[in-house]
Amino acid sequence: MMPGRCPPLVVALLLGAMAVPAQAATIQITIDNLVFAPAEVAAKVGDTIEWINKDVLVHTATARNGDFDVITPPKKTVTSVLTKAGAIEYYCRYHPNMKAVLTIAP
């Protein structure tokens, strides 16, 4: 087959597959007593993380590579959508001893 010439049906099917991705999930990560739990989470691009902060302190979930920086006010839940793949180590900027890992599949 000549490169660059796909039958229209194949193109339509490919586009269709891309337009209906695997269902996006909502994943909860709890912050309690300065601990992210679970400490290791597997997710994929498009998933929503619900950050549930049970502490009386403000925390952050800050990616070491700069991909995200979520501020979680005391006793509040905030959500963020994962937009980039990668194995991301993240930490709290205010309490750098708080560390965890989020592995985001494309």
Place this chain on the structure above:
Amino acid sequence: MFIRLSAAVAALSLLSSAAVAQGTKPTDPQIAHIAYTAGVIDINAAKQAISKASNKDVKAFAEDMVRDHEAVNKQALDLVKKLNVTPEDNDTSKTLSRQATEKLAELDKLKGADYDKAYVANEVAYHKAVNGALETQLIPSASNAELKSLLQTGLKIFQGHQQHAEQVAAKLK
């Protein structure tokens, strides 16, 4: 730096030497007072830094300290109320407060980058000293389970602050 560190450590290690001399541990009302006082001291130092610091990271760090220590001290007050415990002043609290007042006066004489460096260096040393006291004296001596658990949370927060202060200090160099 050495003098600052040893002053803070000396104040907190008084606790252990006093306890050894008398063969007694601090009581829960005394522990609550010491922990609360340690928080107030850091809040006062931070308030001075908010008005004096010139570096924006140092100022932001000081704001973090006020916010966190006020939140923890509020929790401590709620707990002692719930437990019907009246925090009891004691020699360790008094020594800590006196040395903190001296430190504030000393820092007050400094300006600009000198002040910023001295404040952050003292924050590292102070949190280190408080962590040592929490780990070796206050937590093991606490008899009420809820007080012990609050002190354990306090230790994690203070360890976080120490690391944060070390990062800020490293950036000032």
